[in-house]
Amino acid sequence: MRIGWIAGIASLAFWAAGAAGQTLQVPKSVVAGAAISIPSTGSGAAEIYIVGPAQVLHQKVQLGETITIPQGALYAAGRYLAILSGQSVRGHWAFDVTPSPDLEKISFLARPSRLPVGQANGVSGTVYLFDAYGNLILNPVPVTFQYAAPGGPAQERTLTTRDGVASVEMNSSSRQGNANFVAHAGGVTSTRVVEQVPGDPCSLKMTAQPAGNQILLKTDPVRDCSGNAVPDGTIVTFTETQGDRQTTVDVPLKQGIAQVTVPAEPGARISVASGVVLGNEIRWNR
Amino acid sequence: MKRGALLALVLAALTVLFIAIGTLHPNASARFFAGGEGLLSSASTPEAAARKLGSEIELRAWQRAYNSLGNKAQFTEQEFFHDITGYHESLRTYATLESYEVFPQHATASDADVQLQLHWSTVVGSFTDTRNLHLVRNGDRWVVDWPLVRSKVVPPQVIAVNYLRWDVIYRGAGDDWGIQDVEAPHVRIVDMHPVQRAAGVVILGELLNEDIVPAYVSVRATLQKKDGTPIASEGSFDKISHILLPKQVTPFLISFPNQTLADVGSIRMEPISALVSASADPVIEIQNQQLHPIPDPALTGQLENQSGQIVNVAHIITSFYNQTGQVVWIADQYTNRALMPQTPVPFRIPIPEDLAHSISSERTVVATYRARGVE
Numbered sequence: 001m002r003i004g005w006i007a008g009i010a011s012l013a014f015w016a017a018g019a020a021g022q023t024l025q026v027p028k029s030v031v032a033g034a035a036i037s038i039p040s041t042g043s044g045a046a047e048i049y050i051v052g053p054a055q056v057l058h059q060k061v062q063l064g065e066t067i068t069i070p071q072g073a074l075y076a077a078g079r080y081l082a083i084l085s086g087q088s089v090r091g092h093w094a095f096d097v098t099p100s101p102d103l104e105k106i107s108f109l110a111r112p113s114r115l116p117v118g119q120a121n122g123v124s125g126t127v128y129l130f131d132a133y134g135n136l137i138l139n140p141v142p143v144t145f146q147y148a149a150p151g152g153p154a155q156e157r158t159l160t161t162r163d164g165v166a167s168v169e170m171n172s173s174s175r176q177g178n179a180n181f182v183a184h185a186g187g188v189t190s191t192r193v194v195e196q197v198p199g200d201p202c203s204l205k206m207t208a209q210p211a212g213n214q215i216l217l218k219t220d221p222v223r224d225c226s227g228n229a230v231p232d233g234t235i236v237t238f239t240e241t242q243g244d245r246q247t248t249v250d251v252p253l254k255q256g257i258a259q260v261t262v263p264a265e266p267g268a269r270i271s272v273a274s275g276v277v278l279g280n281e282i283r284w285n286r
Numbered sequence: 287m288k289r290g291a292l293l294a295l296v297l298a299a300l301t302v303l304f305i306a307i308g309t310l311h312p313n314a315s316a317r318f319f320a321g322g323e324g325l326l327s328s329a330s331t332p333e334a335a336a337r338k339l340g341s342e343i344e345l346r347a348w349q350r351a352y353n354s355l356g357n358k359a360q361f362t363e364q365e366f367f368h369d370i371t372g373y374h375e376s377l378r379t380y381a382t383l384e385s386y387e388v389f390p391q392h393a394t395a396s397d398a399d400v401q402l403q404l405h406w407s408t409v410v411g412s413f414t415d416t417r418n419l420h421l422v423r424n425g426d427r428w429v430v431d432w433p434l435v436r437s438k439v440v441p442p443q444v445i446a447v448n449y450l451r452w453d454v455i456y457r458g459a460g461d462d463w464g465i466q467d468v469e470a471p472h473v474r475i476v477d478m479h480p481v482q483r484a485a486g487v488v489i490l491g492e493l494l495n496e497d498i499v500p501a502y503v504s505v506r507a508t509l510q511k512k513d514g515t516p517i518a519s520e521g522s523f524d525k526i527s528h529i530l531l532p533k534q535v536t537p538f539l540i541s542f543p544n545q546t547l548a549d550v551g552s553i554r555m556e557p558i559s560a561l562v563s564a565s566a567d568p569v570i571e572i573q574n575q576q577l578h579p580i581p582d583p584a585l586t587g588q589l590e591n592q593s594g595q596i597v598n599v600a601h602i603i604t605s606f607y608n609q610t611g612q613v614v615w616i617a618d619q620y621t622n623r624a625l626m627p628q629t630p631v632p633f634r635i636p637i638p639e640d641l642a643h644s645i646s647s648e649r650t651v652v653a654t655y656r657a658r659g660v661e
Contacts, residue, residue, distance in 0.1 A: 006315065111467065111469075112469045112472075113469040114468075114469045114497070114498075114499075163423065197497075197498045198495075198498070200533075200658050201533075231450070231498045231532065232450045232566075233450035233452070233498075233500075233531060233532055233566045234373075234498065234528045234531070234532040234533045235531045235532060235534040236533075244576055244577060245575065246574075246575040246576070246578045246648075247571065247572065247573045247574060247575065248571075248572050248575065248594075248649070248650060249569065249570070249571040250531075250534060250569070250570075250651065250652075251569055252449055252450060252531060252566035252569070254448065254449060254566075256452070260569070260571070260592075262571070263573065273532045275494055275496060275533035275534075276476060276494060
């Protein structure tokens with residue numbers, strides 16, 4: 001226990017002595033990727049270790065000369081420690097590597113990539129700005145978002161990043177199709193395609209006609225409330241009820257309509273639905 | 287050392303003794319597999335003849351069973367085999383006869399009627415195949431006339447199928463961060479209702495695919511105490527139709543055995559969806575659905591495959607509603623025979639007797655499986 005205390009105090013004294021000697025003149029802050037010159041005093045050979053959050057550099061140096069860290073050697077932003085170790089001198093100096101102000105890359109997340117038409121604030125876009133070395137740029141940077149969808153004017157908003165991030169919400173327009181969602185900052189552009197798809201069927205309507213001893217049930221072209229054709233493959237459920245018996249069939253839309261034949265039962269009640277949307281009802285009296 | 291030698295000697299003596307007993311007095315199944323008749327009883331009575339046939343089916347001794355039939359001239363051994371195991375790949379193909387029962391119906395000195403109930407087990411539950419056998423006396427033996435169910439023959443024809451099919455290209459493993467994948471389908475629980483049953487808590491509900499792409503779906507539920515701590519977590523397993531086409535609704539049922547609803551403060555529901563390749567074909571029509579009241583409450587109906595392809599297994603899931611439209615029960619059933627094109631196949635889903643009086647309507651969906659994969 002006592003030995004531990006002694007060792008701790010000795011270590012602190014060692015570090016304090018090293019730093020107080022001011023053997024190196026390390027800058028408080030350097031830009032990621034930039035070359036660094038560190039003037040040193042004293043004489044003799046030593047070694048310098050530069051330890052950061054994502055990298056460690058080691059270099060043999062001659063005290064009294066300027067230590068040079070080449071361009072691109074220190075690239076990961078964060079808090080660093082320069083540790084000098086030689087026969088006559090030891091010490092450490094802390095400094096920061098900050099992201100380069102030159103924007104190189106935008107990571108643009110648009111959610112969702114597919115949504116129904118006519119959704120207020122339905123699309124969200126978030127950008128993360130990075131320098132050439134993949135460091136998040138924390139300084140405020142203006143970002144312009146543009147959302148251009150079929151059937152509506154392009155929406156544009158300009159925001160300033162905070163801690164390297166900016167996000168926005170846009171409305172989907174009333175017409176189906178692909179919308180271009182663009183984020184633009186510092187000469188860099190990133191584009192995402194958002195698929196605007198039709199909403200729930202609106203005013204689902206079917207007709208019935210005899211087909212031998214069966215009934216041919218057929219919907220009108222199925223559209224959503226904005227007039228977009230509901231895509232093929234969407235399930236339409238036909239239900240025929242006669243007394244205590246029932247026949248149901250789930251039919252996918254094909255070329256915009258759904259059709260099926262069911263047994264012809266005089267007095268049968270026939271209904272149609274798709275998802276949670278109900279259509280018309282027919283009573284078969286033939 | 288001496289003790290060890292003595293133990294070895296005793297074990298060797300016991301082994302020799304058991305081999306001798308097994309050789310001189312083999313059990314029935316060992317004698318049968320050694321080529322003897324041991325397992326199979328004689329056909330001296332109608333019941334014994336039916337039992338003998340049941341044993342042969344249980345042992346998959348098809349040739350022996352076929353040769354024992356009185357009306358074998360009317361069909362081939364292959365037809366007999368396929369009548370029992372399915373003409374096309376289906377649940378029957380992989381079923382194991384768990385047990386059989388014989389119920390005498392009628393007998394005279396020269397002929398008899400016996401009901402043979404074959405109880406099959408499969409990976410998705412059991413089913414019973416009931417055959418009414420007619421037996422004829424032949425000397426001192428009784429022989430069975432097998433009531434062969436022939437495969438329905440669909441007339442040769444071309445059925446044009448141009449329903450939609452969806453394929454999916456997912457993002458690659460090496461794509462950059464920030465490169466987006468295709469959005470998972472949007473699904474929504476449109477009904478959920480916990481009930482207390484004798485076996486525990488059961489959650490009944492319905493899930494809607496509100497997207498324009500097909501979805502592989504599942505539902506998970508977590509029962510929580512009043513202070514929010516979890517009690518148990520379960521999934522819908524096979525009590526759901528896993529593939530949902532756009533705007534399709536599936537019932538789901540989640541069981542929590544040995545739990546009490548009174549202990550539950552809240553329930554956390556997690557609908558799970560994933561993009562999946564799928565086809566809108568086949569279309570299955572569910573005809574003549576009929577609710578039968580007590581004393582034998584059930585939903586009966588027929589499935590008709592409107593496609594040109596054979597459906598190997600069909601899973602029928604039904605939501606039962608009360609007069610106010612609330613889900614009161616969900617039940618399911620698998621067909622044990624393949625669905626041939628345009629050939630109705632009957633089904634029967636039993637309803638719990640205590641719920642039968644409150645059921646006023648139902649909604650049934652069918653999930654289909656083909657031998658080359660889920661569709």
